[in-house]
Amino acid sequence: MERSAASTPASSSSAPSPRRRVARAERERQILDAAVAVFAERGYANASMDAVAERVGVTKPVLYTHFGSKEGLLLACVSRARTELLEVTSEAAFAAEGPEDMLRRGTLAFFRFLDERAPAFTLLYSEASIAAEAVEAIRAQQTDFIAGLLGVAAPAADPLRLQGWAQVIVGACERLAVWRKRDPRVTAEQATEYLMDLAWSGLAGRTDRSRDP
Amino acid sequence: MERSAASTPASSSSAPSPRRRVARAERERQILDAAVAVFAERGYANASMDAVAERVGVTKPVLYTHFGSKEGLLLACVSRARTELLEVTSEAAFAAEGPEDMLRRGTLAFFRFLDERAPAFTLLYSEASIAAEAVEAIRAQQTDFIAGLLGVAAPAADPLRLQGWAQVIVGACERLAVWRKRDPRVTAEQATEYLMDLAWSGLAGRTDRSRDP
DNA sequence: GCCGGTAACTTACCATGGGTAACTTAGCGG
DNA sequence: CCGCTAAGTTACCCATGGTAAGTTACCGGC
Numbered sequence: 001m002e003r004s005a006a007s008t009p010a011s012s013s014s015a016p017s018p019r020r021r022v023a024r025a026e027r028e029r030q031i032l033d034a035a036v037a038v039f040a041e042r043g044y045a046n047a048s049m050d051a052v053a054e055r056v057g058v059t060k061p062v063l064y065t066h067f068g069s070k071e072g073l074l075l076a077c078v079s080r081a082r083t084e085l086l087e088v089t090s091e092a093a094f095a096a097e098g099p100e101d102m103l104r105r106g107t108l109a110f111f112r113f114l115d116e117r118a119p120a121f122t123l124l125y126s127e128a129s130i131a132a133e134a135v136e137a138i139r140a141q142q143t144d145f146i147a148g149l150l151g152v153a154a155p156a157a158d159p160l161r162l163q164g165w166a167q168v169i170v171g172a173c174e175r176l177a178v179w180r181k182r183d184p185r186v187t188a189e190q191a192t193e194y195l196m197d198l199a200w201s202g203l204a205g206r207t208d209r210s211r212d213p
Numbered sequence: 214m215e216r217s218a219a220s221t222p223a224s225s226s227s228a229p230s231p232r233r234r235v236a237r238a239e240r241e242r243q244i245l246d247a248a249v250a251v252f253a254e255r256g257y258a259n260a261s262m263d264a265v266a267e268r269v270g271v272t273k274p275v276l277y278t279h280f281g282s283k284e285g286l287l288l289a290c291v292s293r294a295r296t297e298l299l300e301v302t303s304e305a306a307f308a309a310e311g312p313e314d315m316l317r318r319g320t321l322a323f324f325r326f327l328d329e330r331a332p333a334f335t336l337l338y339s340e341a342s343i344a345a346e347a348v349e350a351i352r353a354q355q356t357d358f359i360a361g362l363l364g365v366a367a368p369a370a371d372p373l374r375l376q377g378w379a380q381v382i383v384g385a386c387e388r389l390a391v392w393r394k395r396d397p398r399v400t401a402e403q404a405t406e407y408l409m410d411l412a413w414s415g416l417a418g419r420t421d422r423s424r425d426p
Numbered sequence: 427g428c429c430g431g432t433a434a435c436t437t438a439c440c441a442t443g444g445g446t447a448a449c450t451t452a453g454c455g456g
Numbered sequence: 457c458c459g460c461t462a463a464g465t466t467a468c469c470c471a472t473g474g475t476a477a478g479t480t481a482c483c484g485g486c
Contacts, residue, residue: 020481021433021434021435021480021481021482022434023434024433024434027434045258048471048472048473049472049473049474050472050473058434058435058436059435059436059437060436060472060473060474061435061436061437061474061475061476062434062435062436064473064474064475065434065435069473069474070472070473070474100417103416136391139388150416153416154416160398160399160403161407161410163392164389164392164399164403164404164406164407164408164410165407165410165411165416167385167388167389167392167407168385168388168389168407168408168411168412169385169411170388171384171385171386171387171388171389172380172381172382172384172385172388173384174384174387174388175352175380175381175383175384175385175387176377176380176381176384178349179376179377179380185373186373186377190373190377191377193377194374194377194378194380194381195377195381197374197377197378198378198381198382198411198412198415199381199411199412199415199416200415200416200417201415201417202411202412202413202414202415202416202417203316203363203366203367203378203412203413203415204313204413204414204415233452234451234452234453234462234463234464235463236463237462237463240463261442261443261444262443262444262445263443263444271463271464271465272464272465272466273443273444273445273465274445274446274447274464274465274466275463275464275465277444277445277446278463278464282444282445283443283444283445
């Protein structure tokens with residue numbers, strides 16, 4: 001209800017910003033930043049549009065003229081994260097030498113990206129049910145990318161199997177990422193190593209086979 | 214608004230059931246069944262408590278005396294699924310001979326369980342944001358279980374690594390399950406095979422290493 | 427420098443649906 | 457047959473997603 005001057009964002013100097021007008025693109029960026037923060041902090045369901053609006057320093061209808069609905073706003077947040085994720089991982093993979101290095105570098109880049117962008121990460125993997133479709137699209141993007149790389153490395157395998165392998169890798173990375181968040185002593189390098197243990201080397205050689213002749 | 218006699222659930226014979234009283238435990242079971250169905254059909258966010266109540270054939274406050282809140286109702290649904298999941302997978306794993314067979318049988322049992330209980334599955338993996346904590350608890354349960362088995366098979370590995378491997382397996386299975394749902398030509402057996410390809414055998418032996426001497 | 431038009435923004439409101447207080451009644455034990 | 461208890465209902469509150477109508481800041485033209 002009361003608008004504290006202190007919480008007024010960005011702006012310039014001191015005044016409680018008596019209704020400044022801002023260009024459309026810039027407002028959209030501001031709103032997305034605020035929305036990611038608010039959704040991550042309070043959870044999508046418990047976050048009110050008024051809270052997002054207050055954080056930006058505008059009123060609710062502004063959000064609606066830009067993003068149409070609460071769900072639309074969430075989708076826009078997810079969409080932005082998606083673009084950045086593919087950039088980061090593909091760049092890392094293409095800098096590699098050989099398939100093993102590619103898997104390792106891509107995985108590591110993934111974990112480091114999530115480290116840098118923690119709020120977006122929380123949004124994606126903890127509060128994404130309403131954006132299920134959009135988050136699924138991100139996974140599809142990553143899966144297709146990985147399946148493509150695997151296809152080059154193992155041309156003999158059939159396409160469905162390549163897809164299946166890619167699903168395994170994407171799912172494993174997602175879980176490892178959530179695990180790391182809950183247990184910060186696990187580094188990005190360690191998580192990558194565990195993924196490589198299974199995906200690249202396999203468990204076969206690591207178990208005590210004495211009772212399985 | 215209007216209550217059609219046809220949609221009146223279960224009951225016995227014909228009458229539009231002029232307020233029959235039902236024992237507490239039985240009502241709870243009815244409500245959980247209805248809730249799983251409604252949440253899976255329309256999505257948690259779009260499902261109204263009135264819709265669940267109508268499906269059971271009671272009014273809204275009844276749901277609240279049993280489960281406290283909409284979220285509480287969702288949590289109860291998830292909780293029930295959780296118990297059943299551990300039963301099914303542990304039973305399968307303990308019937309196995311040796312670690313490889315254990316991993317294979319447990320994984321297969323998981324996929325088959327989800328086939329049988331499709332609505333509960335949809336609830337868990339597509340609409341679970343509000344129950345994030347509860348779904349995460351299911352994963353923790355499965356992860357601990359798997360890490361325990363791996364610890365027996367590979368006593369030399371340190372506990373953190375075992376946890377990491379278990380995360381990989383749980384994540385991979387989850388993704389493969391969602392993938393299968395979208396592409397039903399993938400059988401439970403195939404999904405299991407793809408998981409085994411990576412988790413057991415590893416990719417190392419499957420790629421064309423000619424350019425990586 | 428002033429003026430008008432447009433687009434950004436606000437106020438004030440509606441409607442849906444989660445949640446609850448107060449009352450009603452089915453069904454069982456005595 | 458009576459009355460007590462717990463199952464169930466009606467009728468309501470209010471927070472929040474969403475919108476219609478009015479207001480004002482800025483830009484370009486004269």
